[in-house]
Structures are given as C-alpha cells and as structure tokens.
Amino acid sequence: MRIAVVSAGLSVPSATRLLAERLAAATVERTGAEPRFVELRELAVAIAHHLTSGFPGPRLAEAIEEVTGADGLIAVTPVFSASYSGLFKSFFDLLEPEALAGKPVLIAATGGTPRHSLVIDHALRPLFAYARAIVPPTGVYAASQDWGASRAAAADELAARIERAAGELAGLLRPGSPAPRRPEGERAGADGAGAVVDGAGAGERPPQAPEPDGEFVPFAERLAALGIDAPPAPGDAARGPGSTPEAGAPTAGGTRPEAPGGGRPGR
Amino acid sequence: MTGMQFGIFTVGDVTPDPTNGTTPSEHDRIKAMVALAQKAEEVGLDVFATGEHHNPPFVPSSPTTMLGWIAARTERLLLSTATTLITTNDPVKIAEDFAVLQHLSDGRVDLMLGRGNTGPVYPWFGQDIREGMNLAIENYALLHRLWREEVVDWQGRFRSPLQGFTAAPRPLDGVPPFVWHGSIRSPEIAEQAAFYGNGFFSNHIFWPREHTRRMVELYRTRFAHYGHGTPEQAIVGLGGQVFMRRNSQDAVREFRPYFDNAPVYGHGPSLEEFAAQTPLTVGSPQEVVEKTLSFREYVGDYQRQLFLVDHAGLPLKTVLEQIDMLGEEVVPVLREEFARNRPATVPDAPTHASLLAARRAAEVSAP
Numbered sequence: 001m002r003i004a005v006v007s008a009g010l011s012v013p014s015a016t017r018l019l020a021e022r023l024a025a026a027t028v029e030r031t032g033a034e035p036r037f038v039e040l041r042e043l044a045v046a047i048a049h050h051l052t053s054g055f056p057g058p059r060l061a062e063a064i065e066e067v068t069g070a071d072g073l074i075a076v077t078p079v080f081s082a083s084y085s086g087l088f089k090s091f092f093d094l095l096e097p098e099a100l101a102g103k104p105v106l107i108a109a110t111g112g113t114p115r116h117s118l119v120i121d122h123a124l125r126p127l128f129a130y131a132r133a134i135v136p137p138t139g140v141y142a143a144s145q146d147w148g149a150s151r152a153a154a155a156d157e158l159a160a161r162i163e164r165a166a167g168e169l170a171g172l173l174r175p176g177s178p179a180p181r182r183p184e185g186e187r188a189g190a191d192g193a194g195a196v197v198d199g200a201g202a203g204e205r206p207p208q209a210p211e212p213d214g215e216f217v218p219f220a221e222r223l224a225a226l227g228i229d230a231p232p233a234p235g236d237a238a239r240g241p242g243s244t245p246e247a248g249a250p251t252a253g254g255t256r257p258e259a260p261g262g263g264r265p266g267r
Numbered sequence: 268m269t270g271m272q273f274g275i276f277t278v279g280d281v282t283p284d285p286t287n288g289t290t291p292s293e294h295d296r297i298k299a300m301v302a303l304a305q306k307a308e309e310v311g312l313d314v315f316a317t318g319e320h321h322n323p324p325f326v327p328s329s330p331t332t333m334l335g336w337i338a339a340r341t342e343r344l345l346l347s348t349a350t351t352l353i354t355t356n357d358p359v360k361i362a363e364d365f366a367v368l369q370h371l372s373d374g375r376v377d378l379m380l381g382r383g384n385t386g387p388v389y390p391w392f393g394q395d396i397r398e399g400m401n402l403a404i405e406n407y408a409l410l411h412r413l414w415r416e417e418v419v420d421w422q423g424r425f426r427s428p429l430q431g432f433t434a435a436p437r438p439l440d441g442v443p444p445f446v447w448h449g450s451i452r453s454p455e456i457a458e459q460a461a462f463y464g465n466g467f468f469s470n471h472i473f474w475p476r477e478h479t480r481r482m483v484e485l486y487r488t489r490f491a492h493y494g495h496g497t498p499e500q501a502i503v504g505l506g507g508q509v510f511m512r513r514n515s516q517d518a519v520r521e522f523r524p525y526f527d528n529a530p531v532y533g534h535g536p537s538l539e540e541f542a543a544q545t546p547l548t549v550g551s552p553q554e555v556v557e558k559t560l561s562f563r564e565y566v567g568d569y570q571r572q573l574f575l576v577d578h579a580g581l582p583l584k585t586v587l588e589q590i591d592m593l594g595e596e597v598v599p600v601l602r603e604e605f606a607r608n609r610p611a612t613v614p615d616a617p618t619h620a621s622l623l624a625a626r627r628a629a630e631v632s633a634p
Contacts, residue, residue, distance in 0.1 A: 061475075
C-alpha cells in the first residue's frame with residue numbers, strides 16, 4: 001500500500017512539510033503504508049509550464065502519477081490570503097477530474113495564527129469534495145503556536161489531532177479493503193466540463209491525458225445509450241441493403257481486402 | 268501514390284509576426300493557406316489538410332469552400348481536414364459538402380473528424396459542450412449511414428428526424444470518403460475509430476510521446492478486436508511540427524522569437540524543453556528526418572504523417588521555404604526509410620482508388 005504526501009510549503013525547512021511528515025508517520029505506523037512525498041515547491045515552475053503548455057514535464061508527470069496512483073493521500077498546504085496557496089490549488093487543478101474520486105484524502109494546513117483554522121472546512125474540504133475524494137472528518141490545522149514548547153498543552157492538542165486524523169485515514173485505508181476505483185462511464189461529463197482539445201486545432205490548454213487502458217465504454221454500449229442501432233458487425237454477411245463495408249473492413253467473405261493500392265510498395 | 272502519405276496541415280490562425288509586429292489580414296491568410304496547398308503539390312507532398320474554426324483569430328470556417336478552390340488548381344494532392352467538427356456541424360451538411368467536393372476533385376478527398384476545442388462554438392451552433400462525446404458518436408453514426416444507405420430514416424437525440432431522406436449527391440462511385448477520427452486525449456474516439464475500422468489520427472502536437480503511444484496502442488488493439496485486421500493493419504496518422512534551416516543553430520535562432528511569443532507555445536516551457544517532450548523539431552532537415560523516423564518506434568508502422576509548418580506567425584515566404592525543404596530534403600528520405608523493413612501486411616492509407624477496388628473485389632466474391 002502506498003500513500004502520497006503532498007506538501008505545498010515554500011520555505012526550507014517548512015512547517016507545512018513538518019506537519020506532512022508527522023501525519024505520514026502516524027499513518028504509516030497504523031497501516032505499514034509506504035509514504036511518497038511530493039514537494040510542490042520543487043515543481044513550481046513545472047506546474048506553471050503545464051498550465052500554459054498543456055502537458056506535464058517528466059518530473060511533474062511522475063508526481064502526478066504518485067498522487068493518482070496512491071491508495072491514499074495526505075494533502076498539506078500553508079494558508080495564504082485566507083485559503084490554500086495558489087501553488088497547492090494549481091497542482092490539483094492539473095489532475096484529471098476523476099483522478100481523486102473515491103480516494104481517501106487527509107487534509108491539513110498550517111498558518112501563522114489559529115484564526116485561519118476554518119480553512120480546513122471552508123476551503124480544503126470543498127475542494128476535495130468536488131474531486132469526490134473521501135475526506136475523513138478530522139482535518140488538521142497547525143498554527144505557529146501549536147509547535148511551541150512554551151504551550152505544551154497546545155502541542156499536545158496538535159499531537160492528539162494528528163493521531164486522530166491518521167487513525168481515521170488508516171481506517172479508510174485498512175488492508176484488505178479494495179483500492180477505491182474510479183467510477184466508470186462518467187468520462188463524457190468530465191470531458192465536457194473542462195477545455196476540450198481534440199483533433200488538430202490549436203487552442204486552449206489540453207487537460208492531462210488519461211490512461212486509455214480499460215477506461216472507455218465499449219462502443220456498442222455507447223451507441224445503445226443513445227438509442228442508435230449498431231451497424232452490422234464487420235464480416236457479418238447479413239448486411240443491410242445498400243450498406244457497404246467500411247474502409248479496411250473484412251469483406252463479406254470474412255477476408256480482409258488487399259491493402260489499398262495493392263499492398264506495399266513499389267512506389 | 269503508394270507507401271506512406273506525407274503532407275501539411277494548417278490551423279488557419281492569424282497570428283502577428285513577433286519579429287516585426289505585422290499581422291496579416293484575413294484575406295492575406297486565406298490566400299496564404301491555399302498558396303501552401305499549391306506549393307505542397309508542387310514539391311511532391313501528398314496531403315493538404317485544413318482546420319475548421321468559427322472564431323477569430325482563425326479564418327477557415329468553411330473548409331470545403333477552400334478545398335474546392337484548391338481542388339480546381341491541383342492535380343494529385345489529397346484534400347483533407349484537421350479537423351471537421353462532427354459535434355457542431357449537421358452531419359447531413361457534412362455528407363453533402365464532402366460528397367460535392369469528392370465529385371469535383373475526382374475522389375481526392377478524405378476528412379478527419381474532431382470534437383473541437385472552443386467551448387462557445389457549441390452554444391453558437393445550438394449544442395451543449397457537455398454532450399460533446401455523445402454528439403461525436405451520434406452525428407457520425409448518422410453520417411456513416413447517409414453515405415452508405417440510399418434512403419435513410421433517422422431519429423436521434425440531437426438533430427431533427429429524417430424520414431425517407433437521401434443525401435445528394437451520392438458519394439463518387441458509391442464509395443464514401445475515407446474518415447479519420449482525430450483526438451489527443453479521448454480513448455472513446457480511438458474506440459470509435461476502431462469500431463468502424465476508420466483511421467485514427469493522433470495530433471501529437473502538444474503531447475509527449477507516451478500519451479500518443481498509449482492512444483495508438485488502444486486504437487490498434489480495438490481495431491483488431493472489432494475484426495478489421497491485425498493491430499498492425501490499423502490506419503494511423505500522426506501530426507508533428509517543424510521549423511528547418513540548413514544549419515540547426517540558424518533554425519533555432521530564427522524560430523525562437525516565434526516560439527517564445529506564439530499563442531500556443533509561448534510563455535511556458537523553453538523551446539528546448541518543448542522540443543524534448545513533443546514532436547516539435549527545430550533544426551536541420553536531417554534532424555527532422557531523424558525525429559520523424561523515431562515516431563515509428565512508439566506507434567509502429569503508420570500511414571500518414573502531417574506537418575504543421577505555418578505556425579506562430581511565420582511569414583508566408585518562410586513557410587513556403589519550409590515546404591520546399593520538406594519536399595526536397597525531408598520527405599524523399601522519409602519515404603525511403605519508412606519503406607525499409609515495413610511488413611508487406613501493413614496497408615497504405617485508403618484512397619478513393621483503393622476503396623473502389625476493394626469494393627469491386629467484395630462484390631465479385633460475394634455476389
């Protein structure tokens with residue numbers, strides 16, 4: 001089992017990364033999952049390039065794969081201007097619409113003061129609800145003072161929240177439970193919602209390409225859903241009147257016609 | 268023509284030349300596009316394909332009008348599209364327009380269907396972008412029948428029903444134009460192309476090779492699944508974009524300001540990064556040959572290669588020079604190299620002549 005840990009802290013060292021590590025450790029302890037850290041700071045330029053060019057560079061592609069392929073996710077952002085950071089949002093903007101559907105995602109944030117703690121429920125939770133992720137009830141917010149030795153009580157409270165959140169995530173990740181599957185057959189809606197780039201036009205940003213393997217609806221089902229009668233199967237001798245074999249289709253005799261132009265090549 | 272097909276495709280954008288700030292007029296651009304087509308024939312390329320757009324800064328909103336003009340002034344060139352919007356055009360009008368073009372050009376026509384990338388075009392043409400995939404499927408199902416059945420009764424979700432409708436003129440010699448389905452990202456379109464045994468064109472232009480590889484592999488697998496032949500016999504086309512000068516460094520120096528400011532490429536990854544991750548080749552004709560030959564390593568032997576050469580606001584004179592280099596230095600080598608070790612079982616892209624021959628053979632074997 002693998003968990004991805006996305007941290008959007010900008011400084012080194014970073015409180016955001018520190019919180020991410022604490023949450024990861026507490027989750028690993030309960031599940032034995034292997035944590036994979038994705039540090040968005042190192043991908044900031046690649047993320048901006050993906051936004052403009054429409055495809056990820058190799059390192060960003062790896063990071064996206066870490067996140068979308070993981071069994072669970074821990075996502076931690078600093079609070080900037082009363083919300084998640086722009087870098088954090090930009091990264092999640094690049095994922096396919098269905099990429100996190102059904103995936104357990106523990107949400108966490110760091111900030112300078114406790115006054116921003118509702119960022120967990122007013123910003124992060126809606127973002128991941130939109131992504132149809134499974135978000136445990138406990139999110140973890142850590143203000144600067146929560147790390148302070150001078151307020152041992154606060155530090156203990158933070159430790160307790162980390163433990164509780166990790167326990168909830170571990171419950172969703174428990175071994176033996178099947179990995180969450182992306183819903184099938186909903187790709188059309190997902191396509192329509194974003195910029196759709198097809199064919200050879202220039203244009204707007206193409207979203208991340210999907211893994212084609214096994215993620216499409218067989219064509220007969222597509223036609224049936226629209227109430228269209230499927231044309232006769234290739235090689236089917238009982239063709240309707242007037243219909244002709246599609247280019248390259250086997251003839252009624254079931255054999256493929258000679259390659260167009262008589263096969264290969266004497267040019 | 269036998270063997271692989273090579274050609275150019277154009278988006279038809281009006282883009283300022285960043286080196287001198289001049290912008291061609293729409294009239295200039297339309298005339299430039301047809302000049303590129305004539306040049307393509309002159310230097311021995313096989314295919315010219317135009318995009319279809321319905322908003323500035325693009326000019327080709329009426330592809331068959333343009334292709335008809337080109338058909339009248341060329342002899343051999345295959346005329347195609349990249350892409351024809353199967354979502355927002357009425358399939359009846361597509362059937363009619365391309366059938367007329369097919370007759371006028373004596374069969375030198377095929378077309379590539381795509382969904383379109385501009386959100387507002389859907390409502391402008393009375394459609395809903397959220398139905399994009401369903402439109403592509405239903406509209407093609409109708410188009411497919413209009414070209415194959417004399418009299419069509421039709422009821423669908425998106426267009427008004429048809430009773431006893433005959434699309435006129437009938438396709439030339441009763442053979443519908445060959446159809447490619449173009450897509451960057453949608454496995455559903457690869458599946459659609461495979462289902463019908465049509466061609467699959469991967470416009471490759473923005474995509475790292477791994478995406479293209481997976482899409483083409485899916486199409487080939489499903490093509491075989493639907494009984495059209497072996498995976499190697501599926502009909503695959505690829506896009507690619509180039510800028511060439513005799514010396515590689517001159518090409519990079521001259522193209523960089525165009526790349527850096529292009530609406531599509533600019534203000535993102537560097538030219539070098541972009542070239543490393545996409546088919547873009549900026550360099551000598553030899554480098555274009557090498558990179559293009561490398562496509563075969565991840566899609567297999569394929570049938571059609573189209574180059575985008577009129578991008579990023581390059582002036583017409585420069586683009587014509589690019590087509591000269593394609594015709595003189597690049598494509599002859601590619602023809603020879605791609606033919607090497609190509610299994611005899613890999614078919615050429617269908618043409619009107621080959622489809623007609625196949626149909627006649629089918630009629631003889633199945634009386």
